[in-house]
Amino acid sequence: MKNIVIIGATGYAGQQLVSILLKHKHIRISMIISNSHVGKLFSDVIGKFRGATDLRCSSLDDLYKKINDIDLVFLALPHGKSNKIINKLIQINKKIKIIDLGADFRLEKNSDFLKWYNFTHENTNLIKKFKYCIPELHRDRLRNSNYIANPGCYPTSILLAIAPVISNKNILIDKVICNSLSGVSGSGRNPSYSNSFCEINGSAKAYSIGEHRHLSEIDQQLKIMSKNIKTIQFTPHLIPINRGIISTITITLKNELDIDSNLKELFREFYSDDSFIKISQNEPSLNEVCNTNNCILYPYYDKRTNNIVIISIIDNLIKGAAGQAVQNMNILMNYKENTGLKFPVIFP
Ligand SMILES: NC(=O)C1=CN([C@@H]2O[C@H](COP(=O)(O)OP(=O)(O)OC[C@H]3O[C@@H](n4cnc5c(N)ncnc54)[C@H](OP(=O)(O)O)[C@@H]3O)[C@@H](O)[C@H]2O)C=CC1
Ligand SMILES: CC(=O)N[C@@H](CCC(=O)OP(=O)(O)O)C(=O)O
Numbered sequence: 001m002k003n004i005v006i007i008g009a010t011g012y013a014g015q016q017l018v019s020i021l022l023k024h025k026h027i028r029i030s031m032i033i034s035n036s037h038v039g040k041l042f043s044d045v046i047g048k049f050r051g052a053t054d055l056r057c058s059s060l061d062d063l064y065k066k067i068n069d070i071d072l073v074f075l076a077l078p079h080g081k082s083n084k085i086i087n088k089l090i091q092i093n094k095k096i097k098i099i100d101l102g103a104d105f106r107l108e109k110n111s112d113f114l115k116w117y118n119f120t121h122e123n124t125n126l127i128k129k130f131k132y133c134i135p136e137l138h139r140d141r142l143r144n145s146n147y148i149a150n151p152g153c154y155p156t157s158i159l160l161a162i163a164p165v166i167s168n169k170n171i172l173i174d175k176v177i178c179n180s181l182s183g184v185s186g187s188g189r190n191p192s193y194s195n196s197f198c199e200i201n202g203s204a205k206a207y208s209i210g211e212h213r214h215l216s217e218i219d220q221q222l223k224i225m226s227k228n229i230k231t232i233q234f235t236p237h238l239i240p241i242n243r244g245i246i247s248t249i250t251i252t253l254k255n256e257l258d259i260d261s262n263l264k265e266l267f268r269e270f271y272s273d274d275s276f277i278k279i280s281q282n283e284p285s286l287n288e289v290c291n292t293n294n295c296i297l298y299p300y301y302d303k304r305t306n307n308i309v310i311i312s313i314i315d316n317l318i319k320g321a322a323g324q325a326v327q328n329m330n331i332l333m334n335y336k337e338n339t340g341l342k343f344p345v346i347f348p
Helices: 012-021 060-069 083-092 110-117 124-129 135-142 153-167 214-225 260-270 318-332
Strands: 002-007 027-033 072-075 097-100 147-149 173-182 233-238 245-253 277-279 295-302 307-314
Touching (some): 012 027, 060 083, 072 083, 083 124, 135 153, 153 233, 153 260, 153 318
């Protein structure tokens, strides 16, 4: 059994991590770290864990004292809060493995962190050591690596949808336009005006048009995948559901294609070794992925407009955060990639 620690376990992504890892056969959750609830039973702070764990919330100082007994640390903290903690953890335990669910190591340049997240790294050497990894696209990057930057939720849904199209050199892409709808858990559990009940219930809203911070992450990965696509038009929306992201990606093409029947085949082949990616025959609904680590893709070629339209759906807290983080941990630890991630079907 490996000893792991979760920092930020009381948050939405952190809670999802606890619930997955409590059932992971190779893992023992040794400590749960909280800023505001030190000493309390985790199950008193987050009531749905009553009977599931008797762990108490510990402080970061408790963790620093015991860090040499720990194999891996997950961090699920607000952006800009994890980099200094990670720096210290690595200084004390050189062998520790780290998976950061936030954005602190997702970008390559320190100046980009300032531009998009309004903080800079003190230890710039560390940025290079972190590998950004959507397992289905980047698992090879994890060889000889101990540190993972877990991707953002919107980029996960979008990059998984675009990758098969980019991989086919006969498809010449002109533009990519993406509209994504997200549940409210995507904004975390801290209350704000824009995620309060009266603002959300019975309504829907686009936000951060053309300037969402996930564009930095998407553009950086697109640059690695293709010389031709520099950026995308990305419009996120907040909708009144708890969890889930549905992204509709429209790819306008430079050449006409005779690929209608082959498009789904292209996707099936591209993801033939990936058990969490499902290619759907019809337009999927969000409830098909909620509470699972799956990403369902529905690719469609519209001859009339010469556009490829792809629907991509994920659970933002699982494939978009904690599930993907555990998938990454499984790779890092040489476990079967789907260990602890085979969820039962949940009926409404
Ligand atoms: N929600 C989502 O869908 C996704 C989230 N992520 C990423 O995961 C990370 C956590 O997100 P999420 O779980 O939604 O966030 P939450 O706001 O729900 O939780 C963050 C937790 O961090 C702890 N914390 C520690 N220091 C601070 C601080 N200074 N200010 C506020 N909270 C603090 C809090 O717990 P305590 O007080 O007990 O210490 C809090 O519960 C973020 O970086 C986010 O971007 C990634 C993909 C998707
Ligand atoms: C609905 C909502 O507010 N979503 C968040 C993104 C989710 C998140 O927490 O960001 P990461 O995926 O980068 O970790 C937002 O738009 O800022």
